[in-house]
Amino acid sequence: MNTRKNLLISTLVATVLGTASMQGLAFDFKGVLKEAVEKEIGQKPETAPNESSQTPAATDNSSVAKNNEPEFNWKNPSQEEEISLGRQIAGNLLGAAPLVKDAALQKYVNSVGRWVASQSERPDLPWRFGVIESEDINAFAAPGGYIMVTKGLYRKLSNEAQLAGILGHEIGHVVKKHQLKVLQKQQLLNIGAGFLSDKYAKDNKLMSKAIGTGAEISARSLDKSAEYEADRLGLSYATRAGYEPYGLTEVLQAIGQTNKNDGSVALLFKTHPHPDERLVALGDAIGNRLDNIKDGKTLENRLYQLKN
Amino acid sequence: MRLKLKALLFIAPLFCWQAVIAAETGTALKNDTLRKEPYADAKAGGSLTRGEPVDILKKQGAWLQIKTKKTTGWVRLLSVKRGVSTSGNQAAGVLAAASGRAGTGQVVSTTGIRGLNEEELKAAKFNETEVKTLEGYTLSADEGRQFANAGKLKPIAFANLKAAKGDTK
Numbered sequence: 001m002n003t004r005k006n007l008l009i010s011t012l013v014a015t016v017l018g019t020a021s022m023q024g025l026a027f028d029f030k031g032v033l034k035e036a037v038e039k040e041i042g043q044k045p046e047t048a049p050n051e052s053s054q055t056p057a058a059t060d061n062s063s064v065a066k067n068n069e070p071e072f073n074w075k076n077p078s079q080e081e082e083i084s085l086g087r088q089i090a091g092n093l094l095g096a097a098p099l100v101k102d103a104a105l106q107k108y109v110n111s112v113g114r115w116v117a118s119q120s121e122r123p124d125l126p127w128r129f130g131v132i133e134s135e136d137i138n139a140f141a142a143p144g145g146y147i148m149v150t151k152g153l154y155r156k157l158s159n160e161a162q163l164a165g166i167l168g169h170e171i172g173h174v175v176k177k178h179q180l181k182v183l184q185k186q187q188l189l190n191i192g193a194g195f196l197s198d199k200y201a202k203d204n205k206l207m208s209k210a211i212g213t214g215a216e217i218s219a220r221s222l223d224k225s226a227e228y229e230a231d232r233l234g235l236s237y238a239t240r241a242g243y244e245p246y247g248l249t250e251v252l253q254a255i256g257q258t259n260k261n262d263g264s265v266a267l268l269f270k271t272h273p274h275p276d277e278r279l280v281a282l283g284d285a286i287g288n289r290l291d292n293i294k295d296g297k298t299l300e301n302r303l304y305q306l307k308n
Numbered sequence: 309m310r311l312k313l314k315a316l317l318f319i320a321p322l323f324c325w326q327a328v329i330a331a332e333t334g335t336a337l338k339n340d341t342l343r344k345e346p347y348a349d350a351k352a353g354g355s356l357t358r359g360e361p362v363d364i365l366k367k368q369g370a371w372l373q374i375k376t377k378k379t380t381g382w383v384r385l386l387s388v389k390r391g392v393s394t395s396g397n398q399a400a401g402v403l404a405a406a407s408g409r410a411g412t413g414q415v416v417s418t419t420g421i422r423g424l425n426e427e428e429l430k431a432a433k434f435n436e437t438e439v440k441t442l443e444g445y446t447l448s449a450d451e452g453r454q455f456a457n458a459g460k461l462k463p464i465a466f467a468n469l470k471a472a473k474g475d476t477k
Contacts, residue, residue, distance in 0.1 A: 093429070291348060
């Protein structure tokens with residue numbers, strides 16, 4: 001049971017010792033540890049030159065916990081672990097806002113989402129999508145392919161291409177493991193800090209410990225760079241899927257016109273760059289890339305109409 | 309004659325009203341070049357300054373024909389934020405918030421009582437039934453493809469967009 005812990009700690013400590021003298025350790029250990037952790041999980045979203053190189057598949061499953069509580073491999077989680085983590089987060093969020101009780105709506109959103117996800121770099125995840133009961137304007141992604149859109153955001157849509165764009169943005173977060181990496185970093189730091197102060201607790205490795213209370217993790221911000229990256233990916237996936245490429249930007253335009261003091265966008269505006277900034281960043285990334293894309297579909301007639 | 313005059317007086321304000329509602333307004337999101345036609349290599353015919361208010365005359369593909377104070381021309385869709393300017397109007401927004409009123413004149417919630425606020429999220433309890441329902445909607449890649457075919461969606465080759473050069477965001 002301790003092999004994993006020791007392996008992990010020795011790796012981290014070795015990295016740390018490699019970069020810091022023992023004298024300096026006491027002062028900037030946290031910083032060095034942070035660097036080591038970032039190196040371990042490869043958390044450099046923008047600097048990787050070849051985007052096609054995926055995060056290495058998890059192969060290190062040698063350590064199966066010997067007790068009933070499954071330990072989570074924070075250093076290199078398997079896809080299965082990633083999904084079970086996402087399931088927990090999605091279930092907590094659904095505890096705050098349940099699914100809209102309209103099977104036809106949910107099926108429709110899953111159809112659009114599944115098709116867009118098939119254009120992503122992770123087409124084989126069991127993607128699932130839901131519209132949740134909330135008049136807030138927001139959307140959420142949890143690791144492993146759990147994606148939820150509020151009814152308030154759905155109301156803003158006027159065609160299927162726009163839905164494809166926002167689902168694409170959330171799919172982008174899952175593909176790039178943005179949230180997972182934040183949790184990994186936090187847990188590896190906790191484990192490392194626990195070891196140093198002799199207060200290492202086994203439960204640092206458990207999923208529940210990482211997620212925190214309820215669905216508060218869904219109220220946390222990601223790096224701005226992660227949001228811009230998800231915008232670029234979302235637009236790219238929807239375009240590949242055959243949709244009119246500007247769906248996502250139209251939704252951003254609409255959200256940008258919502259008064260920022262309106263409570264329905266409070267959380268969205270707190271956790272995301274302002275829609276204007278996102279539009280500028282997307283516009284700069286697009287440049288002339290869309291000039292020859294002509295036949296994208298908007299499918300306004302197919303957009304499922306909410307019953308209430 | 310008198311009748312005609314009466315009619316004109318009646319009609320004139322109607323026309324004005326038409327003109328007002330027909331023009332959509334917007335704000336320049338960035339500095340850009342106005343083109344004489346909706347193409348990247350069309351002749352330049354003026355410039356646009358970030359924050360400048362514009363009238364949107366027409367949309368054609370990914371281009372908007374806009375009218376600035378000085379001139380008329382075409383810019384890319386994402387160079388303009390549609391709708392009224394908020395960037396130049398932040399003081400008004402703050403005042404509105406302080407009085408509990410914003411924009412529309414409606415009293416709005418600044419604490420987000422009706423939504424998924426942080427307190428509500430924190431208090432949430434895992435809901436197994438709802439997750440199971442959600443998972444019950446999972447579709448296969450094939451089902452997704454059939455749905456795409458039904459809408460005549462054709463997948464195309466398009467490499468992922470990259471961050472613009474020099475864009476550190």
